[in-house]
Amino acid sequence: MDFDLTEEQRLLKDSVDGLLADTYDFETRKKYAALAGGYSPEIWAKFAELGLLGLPFAEDDGGFGGGAVETMLVMEALGKSLVLEPYLATVVLGGGVLRHAGSAEQKAAHIPAVVDGSRTLALGTTERHSRYDLFDVSTTAKKDGSSFVLDGEKAVVINGGTADHVIVTARTAGARRDKGGIGLFLVPANAAGLTRRDTATQDGTHAAEITLSGVRVDADGVIGDPEGGLAVVERVADEAIAALAAEAVGAMDELQTLTVDYLKTRKQFGVNIGAFQSLQHRAAEMFVALEQARSMAMLAAMTSGETDAVERQAMASAAKVQIGRSAKIIGQGAIQLHGGIGMTMEYKAGHYFKRLTMIDTLFGDADHHLAKVADFGRLVAA
Structure with missing residues (x-):
């Protein structure tokens, strides 16, 4: 098996390494961590300029058509510099849900904004009782006409305190630990009934506790099959x-x-x-x-x-x-x-x-x- 990087992949690696070498030493990181939200909007904008935020998205959706190897190169560079910016939360997690299950309309509405750095995302799957089981969901989504009404709590949502939109899992059918009956819902951070408590974690990144109380999500916020999201x-x-x-x-x-x-x-x-x-x-x-x-x-x-x-x-x-x-x-x-x-x-x-x-x-x-x-x-x- 050939493990050599292509010319494009080497250029990507050199570009990311060069950017972080110039902008992300340890002392500068401390200053970024002290900013509101725990990261630098200026660095996030540089990620967008370099094309990093659009890397895994299809070209038809406004991205650059990269794959897992390209993501690996970026993430390794971020790890070396202890980068605080929400690349994992926005591009890999929230962006991943949109890539795999979003409708054409949802992709058109959100992916270009992620790519240009004007929108960040978060994915809320964990609840206080669920530990590592993604299917252990007690947050409910009850059908009300063409909409769903969400009630429940999500714990330790990475970038949940500053994200513009939060994608959450909620149960539309079945018991708490059933693997069926789980839907994915795209909720604006300013939605009525959504509250969040942001906190810095032990490694300097940020996560939030999110409460959903009667949050209404219209049909355009339902991602994929409302019972097949797992x-x-x-x-x-x-x-x-x-x-x-x-x-x-x-x-x-x-x-x-x-x-x-x-x-x-x-x-x-x-x-x-x-x-x-x-x-x-x-x-x-x-x-x-x-x-x-x-x-x-x-x-x-x-x-x-x-x-x-x-x-x-x-x-x-x-x-x-x-x-x-x-x-x-x-x-x-x-x-x-x-x-x-x-x-x-x-x-x-x-x-x-x-x-x-x-x-x-x-x-x-x-x-x-x-x-x-x-x-x-x-x-x-x-």
């Missing part, structure tokens, strides 16, 4: 896992480099601590974990477009397991090899570990996906 959400979640895996690789790569550089310069007993064999072994273990994660991130990206849902989910789960394990090895190793400075707010090593910890929990942690991998193995054996 398959769409699962597909988007698998694509998000591939994107998160790439982001994690970028963060782990930078953290590994940062740690090795520290070992080469920090002196103890009159010599660089990198001369101590035990520390060399620890750094080598971190490098092995990084390369294992990189391989699985590439596999997740290449299989994220798989039409066989079982095959796609199995590969996504396997990648998530390795990403979680590698993040733990590299994150803990980096903090321990740095010593006390690795835990300070002023130094970036700890911030990378925080982001890696958050990535592990998004769409299921390593333990959750290890159980899924075991289930997939039993399905294959059967």
Whole structure:
């Protein structure tokens, strides 16, 4: 299999790396985090100018027709710079739902605005009781003429506090944990009855608690089959896992480099601590974990477009397991090899570990996906 990038992909990688090298050092990131919403509108506009926001959308919809590999390259670069802007929430999650299930009218109404940077999106699937089960939905959507009326709550909605539109799952039929009867609804952030409480998470990004109380969604806000939305959400979640895996690789790569550089310069007993064999072994273990994660991130990206849902989910789960394990090895190793400075707010090593910890929990942690991998193995054996 050929893993070489095409000329266009290399240009994309160089462009993103160059932009972030010029605009996103660690001190500047702190200033962006202090802005309203927790990110920089100016950087978001630069993403739009560079074409990053339209990358995965079809050319017919106003995008650039990129695929999972292009998304992987962008997300890895974002991970290296600990970027705060809501690329995952808007382009991968909300945009993914529109790509896979939106009508022609919905795509025309929203995708061009996403591409030019004037509109951000969020996807709300998690509820307080649901943990990692996408089908565990108690938010209701009751038919009222040609509209639906939504009632319920969504928890930890990434970018939910500043998004212009929020896509939520809601139950139109069945019991709370049934896999059928789940719809997807596109709700303007200023809709009557929608309230949201924004908060900064431990890694510096933002998420919101969203309450829906008698929120009316007209027919043009219903995405796809109002009882068959789970398959769409699962597909988007698998694509998000591939994107998160790439982001994690970028963060782990930078953290590994940062740690090795520290070992080469920090002196103890009159010599660089990198001369101590035990520390060399620890750094080598971190490098092995990084390369294992990189391989699985590439596999997740290449299989994220798989039409066989079982095959796609199995590969996504396997990648998530390795990403979680590698993040733990590299994150803990980096903090321990740095010593006390690795835990300070002023130094970036700890911030990378925080982001890696958050990535592990998004769409299921390593333990959750290890159980899924075991289930997939039993399905294959059967």
